[in-house]
Each structure stands twice: as structure tokens, then as C-alpha cells.
Amino acid sequence: AEAGPRAEIEAAAKAFEDFQQMDRRARNYVRNGQRLLASDLVFSDGIDKIDAALAALARGEEEHLGAAEAAAGESRRGELMALAAAATGALLVVFALVPLPAAPAPVSPPAGRAAASPQAGAADRPRRAGSPTQASATPSAEPVRAAHPAAERHAGPPPGPAVDLAGIAALCTDLGRVLDLQALPAVLARAAALLDAPGIVLWVADRDGRELTPVLAHGYPQQVLARMGTIHRDAGNVTAAAFRTGLLQTVASNGESTGAIATPLIGPDGPIGVMAAEVLRSGERQDAIRAATVIVAAQLATLMGPPAARGNAEAAGA
CATH class of the missing domain: 3.30.450.40 (GAF domain)
Structure with missing residues (x-):
């Protein structure tokens, strides 16, 4: 059952080894002043190798979890079947020995109270500041980004030289x-x-x-x-x-x-x-x-x- 996950882990390790070799080549390019070549290498081979390693790890995890869940599910099914059989036998004995009382008539709640309950529950629930309900009911008087001055300062590009x-x-x-x-x-x-x-x-x-x-x-x-x-x-x-x-x-x-x-x-x-x-x-x-x-x-x-x-x-x- 572990052969599949083990193979995926080996594939991920091989991809990481290839990435380390690519990283050494990119560092050599940078030391030699060939930054564009290093950039192309990192954003082509580097991304492909990292994606391959992550995909192999994800497949290994899925296979391992699937096997564990299948074994646990089989055990749970056996336990539930045993409990169901025991409960069924106990109910049969109770029904045979004790007469069942008549079921009481259901009592309808007052109409006014039933209608007010959903509103009261909604009013009692706390709302988050960014929830869609609050945003649509009470629009803010200021732009949303004004509440995040630090993020706004870093969002824009840094000052650069003017273009001639x-x-x-x-x-x-x-x-x-x-x-x-x-x-x-x-x-x-x-x-x-x-x-x-x-x-x-x-x-x-x-x-x-x-x-x-x-x-x-x-x-x-x-x-x-x-x-x-x-x-x-x-x-x-x-x-x-x-x-x-x-x-x-x-x-x-x-x-x-x-x-x-x-x-x-x-x-x-x-x-x-x-x-x-x-x-x-x-x-x-x-x-x-x-x-x-x-x-x-x-x-x-x-x-x-x-x-x-x-x-x-x-x-x-x-």
C-alpha cells in the first residue's frame, strides 16, 4: 500500500536535486553578470522543477491518505453494523414487553413569536467588519483603502527617475x-x-x-x-x-x-x-x-x- 507514496517521494526528491543543480547554474550566471540568463533559467526550469516536486508530494499525500481512509472506513463499517444489530435486538425486546404511550399532539408556537425569532437571531449574531451583509447595508463614507494607510503606502511604485x-x-x-x-x-x-x-x-x-x-x-x-x-x-x-x-x-x-x-x-x-x-x-x-x-x-x-x-x-x- 505504501509503494505508491514512496515512489512519489522519490520523484519529488529527484526534482529537488535537479532544482539544486539549476540553482547553482543560475548563481554562476549572476556572478558572471548574466542576470537575464539567470532570470530566464529561474523562471523557466526552476518553476517547472518546483511544480514537479510539489505535484509529486501532493500525489503521494493523496495516495497515503486514501489508503488510510479506506482501512479506517472498513473498520468503522464493521463496528456500525455490530452496533446496529445490537440496537435492533434491544428495540425488539422493548416493543415486545412494554406498551408504547400515545404520542402527544404537537403544540404550535405563537405566530408572532415564530416570526420574530429569525430576526432576533440575526440581530444577536455579531457581524464582522468586512461581511457582505454589513457592506451592502451601511456603505462606508470613505474609500475602503483609506482604512489601510500602511498597505496603501507600499502598494504604489517607488519614486523613480523622470523619463526624458x-x-x-x-x-x-x-x-x-x-x-x-x-x-x-x-x-x-x-x-x-x-x-x-x-x-x-x-x-x-x-x-x-x-x-x-x-x-x-x-x-x-x-x-x-x-x-x-x-x-x-x-x-x-x-x-x-x-x-x-x-x-x-x-x-x-x-x-x-x-x-x-x-x-x-x-x-x-x-x-x-x-x-x-x-x-x-x-x-x-x-x-x-x-x-x-x-x-x-x-x-x-x-x-x-x-x-x-x-x-x-x-x-x-x-
């Missing part, structure tokens, strides 16, 4: 004038400075839209760009999610790593790539920074074009 709108406008104007993709690295460096981003990678989809390939980067050595490899559109990271959904995706920063913003490059027929940027000072939570990345990505999408342009873009990055 004039610089963004000038950048988009220059992008519209680009005729040679050799000029893209310099333009990408300007975009990184305006977005407060130490690193930017442009990913372009293949002809079938199944994989994303890094074609141009700023802030990373060329050998790092070559080692990034491709990302499948169904991968569990923000870059793939931005390409699948056509929506901006973010990774929150913490005390040890920067935040990230993945913005889709939208063409006439849908997403054709992604602009992934590391951002400083919690820029991923700043509406102005997110809006600026969407503007820059929209202008870059007109230059990246279909997959046939990838060779030219790679030559520009070289």
Missing part, C-alpha cells in the same frame, strides 16, 4: 531615419541610457514563430550573446510570455538583482520579437519607464521586420 520625453522623441525620430542596420548598436545604447537600463537584448522570431533568437544586445559581451541560445515560444519566462501574448511583461527587482521588462515587437501580423531590458531603481514598476519601453519597441519593430532581416541585424551586432 524629449530624448525619447529624438530617439524615435532618429530610428525613423535609420537606413543601415549598422547604426542600430549606437541607437540601442541611447535607448538604454534613456530607459535607465544597463542591458538590452533584441530577440527576433523565426519564420514559424516558434523560437526567439538574440540578434543584438547592449551591455553584454558578444560571447554572452552567442551563449544565450534560443527561447521557445512556450518557455516559462517573461521573454516568451511577452511574445506569446503580445503584452508587456516584468520581473520584479529585489535587493540582489535588477528588475526586467520584456516588451513585444509588434508587426502588421502580430509579434515578431521581444525587446528585453534590465532596468535599475525598480523601473519595471514605473509607469513612465514601461510606457517609454513600449514606444521604443514599437519604433524598433519597424526596423527588425520579418525573419529575413535577422542576418543583417546579426551583422550589425557583430
